[in-house]
Amino acid sequence: MLQVRDLVAAYGPIVALHGVSLDVPEGSIVAVLGANGAGKSSTLRVISGLLRAKSGSIKFDGQRIDHLSTEQIVSLGMSHVPEGRQLFGDLTVLENLRLGAYSRFGQADGGGRLAHRQGLSLLGRLQHDLIQAATGGIRDLARAVREHGQRRRDFDAALKQIFDYFPILAQRKNQVAGTLSGGEQQMLAIGRGLMARPRLLLLDEPSMGLAPLVTREIFEIVQTINRTEGVTILVVEQNANLALEIAHYGYVLETGRVALADTSENLRKSEAVRRSYLGQ
Amino acid sequence: MADFWQQVVVGLATGSLYGLMALALVLIYRSTHVLNFAQGEMAMFSTFLAWSILIRVDNHYWVMFPLAVLVAAALGGLTERVVVRPVEGAPILNIVIVTLGLYAIFSNVASWRWIGRPKPFPTPPEIHVAGLKFFGGDALHVGPTVINYHDLTIMVFAALIMVALYLFFQYTSLGLAMRATAHNPVASRLMGIRVGRMLTIGWALSAAVGAVAGLLIAPIVLLTSAMMVGALLYAFAAAVLGGLDSPVGAIVGGLIIGVSENLVGAYTPQEWLGPEMKLTVTLCIILVVLLVRPTGIFGRRALRRV
Numbered sequence: 196m197l198q199v200r201d202l203v204a205a206y207g208p209i210v211a212l213h214g215v216s217l218d219v220p221e222g223s224i225v226a227v228l229g230a231n232g233a234g235k236s237s238t239l240r241v242i243s244g245l246l247r248a249k250s251g252s253i254k255f256d257g258q259r260i261d262h263l264s265t266e267q268i269v270s271l272g273m274s275h276v277p278e279g280r281q282l283f284g285d286l287t288v289l290e291n292l293r294l295g296a297y298s299r300f301g302q303a304d305g306g307g308r309l310a311h312r313q314g315l316s317l318l319g320r321l322q323h324d325l326i327q328a329a330t331g332g333i334r335d336l337a338r339a340v341r342e343h344g345q346r347r348r349d350f351d352a353a354l355k356q357i358f359d360y361f362p363i364l365a366q367r368k369n370q371v372a373g374t375l376s377g378g379e380q381q382m383l384a385i386g387r388g389l390m391a392r393p394r395l396l397l398l399d400e401p402s403m404g405l406a407p408l409v410t411r412e413i414f415e416i417v418q419t420i421n422r423t424e425g426v427t428i429l430v431v432e433q434n435a436n437l438a439l440e441i442a443h444y445g446y447v448l449e450t451g452r453v454a455l456a457d458t459s460e461n462l463r464k465s466e467a468v469r470r471s472y473l474g475q
Numbered sequence: 476m477a478d479f480w481q482q483v484v485v486g487l488a489t490g491s492l493y494g495l496m497a498l499a500l501v502l503i504y505r506s507t508h509v510l511n512f513a514q515g516e517m518a519m520f521s522t523f524l525a526w527s528i529l530i531r532v533d534n535h536y537w538v539m540f541p542l543a544v545l546v547a548a549a550l551g552g553l554t555e556r557v558v559v560r561p562v563e564g565a566p567i568l569n570i571v572i573v574t575l576g577l578y579a580i581f582s583n584v585a586s587w588r589w590i591g592r593p594k595p596f597p598t599p600p601e602i603h604v605a606g607l608k609f610f611g612g613d614a615l616h617v618g619p620t621v622i623n624y625h626d627l628t629i630m631v632f633a634a635l636i637m638v639a640l641y642l643f644f645q646y647t648s649l650g651l652a653m654r655a656t657a658h659n660p661v662a663s664r665l666m667g668i669r670v671g672r673m674l675t676i677g678w679a680l681s682a683a684v685g686a687v688a689g690l691l692i693a694p695i696v697l698l699t700s701a702m703m704v705g706a707l708l709y710a711f712a713a714a715v716l717g718g719l720d721s722p723v724g725a726i727v728g729g730l731i732i733g734v735s736e737n738l739v740g741a742y743t744p745q746e747w748l749g750p751e752m753k754l755t756v757t758l759c760i761i762l763v764v765l766l767v768r769p770t771g772i773f774g775r776r777a778l779r780r781v
Contacts, residue, residue, distance in 0.1 A: 266667050269667035282662070293651060294666045295666060297651075297652055298667025
């Protein structure tokens with residue numbers, strides 16, 4: 196589903212990734228492990244377009260996405276739950292979830308229009324963009340009115356599903372997100388990511404700052420989502436033990452390079468991983 | 476007592492105008508953290524454009540009005556896209572300089588294009604909708620208090636705009652996306668929100684609100700290229716008083732300033748303070764409020780949690 200090849204990326208003069216390659220097969224959970232500063236988060240940021248790669252390629256469903264903007268990548272069916280959750284702290288839980296569904300309702304036919312635009316010549320693109328700028332808003336509005344009922348049902352179904360996974364969010368739906376506990380915030384971040392009905396979910400350190408019990412609960416739900424919905428998951432984690440428990444494959448990053456790549460079973464047996472990351 | 480309420484009503488009307496301009500400032504500030512110094516000049520420019528439109532549509536005010544607001548919105552959006560976008564992410568001082576440049580451009584182009592004496596600008600004329608008469612006519616009497624129709628129009632417009640914006644931000648997905656962009660641009664991009672487009676829409680909205688203020692101020696002070704200079708100063712004060720990131724605060728701040736300015740002008744003894752000192756006294760009141768609440772009445776301290 197996702198193929199990453201020889202990714203090089205940098206923050207100004209500081210190179211974060213020196214050629215990272217990884218594969219995420221459809222329907223699997225893949226864990227990316229490594230110490231602080233190994234390039235785990237940077238890898239996710241490049242995949243979702245927040246950070247531009249210097250070189251290398253990323254294919255999602257066979258389509259090159261490394262030149263697309265974050266907004267475009269999201270509308271193709273990839274959700275990124277970022278490091279530190281990045282919730283809208285002043286908005287309510289429900290508003291955060293509504294925003295999660297924005298990519299599906301906000302723009303009329305995001306993916307189809309994008310593919311159409313890519314097939315055009317330079318002048319054609321300019322003309323397309325101008326027409327889009329002039330009529331896009333009106334067409335989006337017309338579409339919103341036409342599909343209002345359908346969208347409403349879609350949204351309610353997605354919301355109900357999120358509340359089934361995280362019942363606490365239903366109780367707190369009108370509460371301001373910034374006042375939730377750490378675990379609830381992480382649940383909301385994942386729920387918000389799922390509202391986009393993604394086929395691929397990128398999770399960045401879901402355990403960050405959480406108590407072990409809460410972390411375990413969240414990982415179990417992530418596993419359930421993968422099994423029952425068939426959502427493919429790429430999870431970055433410092434807690435290697437837990438991550439390898441639910442993952443099918445694992446990659447170990449060291450200073451911006453892939454040091455080890457194997458099934459999670461083999462990784463758990465590997466002497467090097469046990470010593471460095473599992474604390475055994 | 477009758478005179479007191481009279482002064483309050485007049486203060487509320489001018490305060491609504493300050494509030495509308497402050498609202499225009501806040502709409503841009505809360506999404507980009509830029510104080511748009513060109514806000515007043517953009518409103519003035521839009522009003523001149525409205526005047527040009529008015530001549531071309533045979534002085535049909537209510538034909539001109541929506542056209543003028545749309546043109547102003549387009550002008551605001553275009554300004555963001557062409558002039559402000561390239562400096563996005565630059566240090567805040569650079570952006571401030573850009574808005575000061577815009578101030579000069581709008582001011583100069585208006586003086587050059589619409590040269591001549593101050594032009595009288597009409598108040599909104601009466602209009603008949605479904606047998607009911609709106610606007611125009613004689614003054615409205617509430618007990619002994621007399622409310623001039625233009626003052627009433629101003630207050631009604633301010634209230635309508637406020638309610639419309641509230642509904643827009645609270646209940647539409649576009650409004651929600653704009654609020655999200657203001658709070659966290661990076662997370663907004665991850666939601667699939669095109670942040671740049673939201674900023675363009677924010678500038679367009681702001682310019683439209685400013686244009687309404689301009690259209691309502693012009694009949695009072697006459698249409699000149701300097702007509703918004705005073706109003707903008709009060710608008711800045713109103714926005715700061717209400718809290719720079721709160722639309723409600725902008726209107727409330729405007730009303731407080733309008734009323735207190737009027738009361739100070741009317742009731743302080745001539746030989747001691749008097750009308751000459753009303754701006755000074757008003758700014759002192761603001762200073763005191765800000766000492767107690769540095770973020771303004773409705774302003775919120777940024778909530779950070781790691």
